[in-house]
Amino acid sequence: MTTSLERPSPVHLKAVEAENQPAVSPALEDLYRGFERELLIPLWTEIGDLMPPHPRSKALPYRWRWDSLRALAARAGELVPVGRGGERRAIALANPGLNGRPFATPTLWAAIQYLLPGENAPEHRHTQHAFRFVLEGEGVWTVVGGDPVAMRRGDFLPQAGWNWHAHHNASKAPMAWIDGLDIPLQYLTEAQFFEAGRDEVSEAEHATPDRSRSERLWGHPGLVPVAKTARPDTPGSPLLAYRWEQTDRALADQLALEREGHGGTVEPGHAAVRCTDPATGRDVLPTIRVEFHRVARNAETRPVRETGSSVFAVFDGAGRVTVGDKTWSVGRGDLFVVPSWQPFSAKSEAGATDSDSGALDLFRFSDAPVFEALRLHRTMTEGTP
Numbered sequence: 001m002t003t004s005l006e007r008p009s010p011v012h013l014k015a016v017e018a019e020n021q022p023a024v025s026p027a028l029e030d031l032y033r034g035f036e037r038e039l040l041i042p043l044w045t046e047i048g049d050l051m052p053p054h055p056r057s058k059a060l061p062y063r064w065r066w067d068s069l070r071a072l073a074a075r076a077g078e079l080v081p082v083g084r085g086g087e088r089r090a091i092a093l094a095n096p097g098l099n100g101r102p103f104a105t106p107t108l109w110a111a112i113q114y115l116l117p118g119e120n121a122p123e124h125r126h127t128q129h130a131f132r133f134v135l136e137g138e139g140v141w142t143v144v145g146g147d148p149v150a151m152r153r154g155d156f157l158p159q160a161g162w163n164w165h166a167h168h169n170a171s172k173a174p175m176a177w178i179d180g181l182d183i184p185l186q187y188l189t190e191a192q193f194f195e196a197g198r199d200e201v202s203e204a205e206h207a208t209p210d211r212s213r214s215e216r217l218w219g220h221p222g223l224v225p226v227a228k229t230a231r232p233d234t235p236g237s238p239l240l241a242y243r244w245e246q247t248d249r250a251l252a253d254q255l256a257l258e259r260e261g262h263g264g265t266v267e268p269g270h271a272a273v274r275c276t277d278p279a280t281g282r283d284v285l286p287t288i289r290v291e292f293h294r295v296a297r298n299a300e301t302r303p304v305r306e307t308g309s310s311v312f313a314v315f316d317g318a319g320r321v322t323v324g325d326k327t328w329s330v331g332r333g334d335l336f337v338v339p340s341w342q343p344f345s346a347k348s349e350a351g352a353t354d355s356d357s358g359a360l361d362l363f364r365f366s367d368a369p370v371f372e373a374l375r376l377h378r379t380m381t382e383g384t385p
C-alpha cells in the first residue's frame, strides 16, 4: 500500500472475526486499505492495547547477579579505555522485554560504572537527571559543579540535570558503582541536550575533602541556610551526598523504636527512608525517587503494587524477593527490576545473611515523582481494601 509519501504505508490493518469487531467483508477490507493509504488507524482494533483495564508493562521482572556484572565490568576495564566520546565505562541493564534497548525499565537507566586506579572520566553535562550509588570500594570522587564529593560504600550521590560533572579514581583499586538516570524517559521526551566540558578538571578540584561544600551547607538535619544565594540554581537537591552512616542510623532507629513499642516503620520488621531535598522536602531529583528499605531478619514485606517502575540493588544481606510470578534468591550487589503494577515483596533470610545489620538492606530508585506530577501514581497493598 503506497501513501502520498510515496513509500509503503507503515499502517497494517487486518480484519478479524472477533467479539466487538465489525463483520469481515470485502467492503471492510476495502475500508481498511483506505485507512492504510491515508495513514489512519481506527480505535476499535486497538483499544485493548491502548486503553487496558490495568497497567501492562512491556518490561519484565528480571534479576542481574552482581558477580556476573562485576566480572564483565572488570573485563571491560581491561579492554575499553575511558575517555571523550564514549564518556563513561558504564554498562547498562537491558530489560528482556524492551527490545534490546539499554533500558532497565521504560523510564529508568541503571548501569554498573567501573573506574580503574588513576583513571579520569571526562567532564560533561546533560539534561538527564542522574545519581551514583556505591556498592563497593571508596576513593573515587566526583566533581559536580566544581565541588569535589567523595564516594564511599553505601553513599547516594544525586546530580540533577545540566550540572557539569567528572569522576576520578584516586585510590589504588578499581571501583564499581551503580549509575541511575532517567535516560529512557528523556529519550521519549525528545528534549535532551548534552555538552562536553573540560578534558581535565583543575588541580584545586583534585582535592578530596572528607565533606563536600554541599554537605557543609546543606548536610545539617533540620537546618538550611537562610541566605537565598546559598541555594544553587539546580532542578534537584543541593545536597550532593547522602552518607551511609546517616542512612544506616535512620533505619536502625526505626527498627529499635518498633521493638520498644513505637510506630514509624512501614509494617512490622520493615523500615524505610526516602532521600529528599533538604530545602523543600521533595524528591531529590525531579524524575527519580530514592529510598532505602531494611527488612529485619526473618521479616517479610506485604506484596505492593505501584504504577511506574523501580530498580532495586541489594546493598547488604540476603533474602528472597518476589516480583509478579518470579521469585529469586538475592545477595549483596544483585539488581532487579519491578515493572509497573507488578506485585513486589521481599523476605530477609536469617542465617544466610552477611549483613552488618542482620537484615536485608535494599536500595531502590523509581520514577514515582513523574507519576505523581501527572496524577497517575497509584499503589495497592495486597490484603488491604
Ligand SMILES: [Fe+2]
Binding pocket: 124, 125, 126, 130, 165
Ligand atoms: Fe554524565
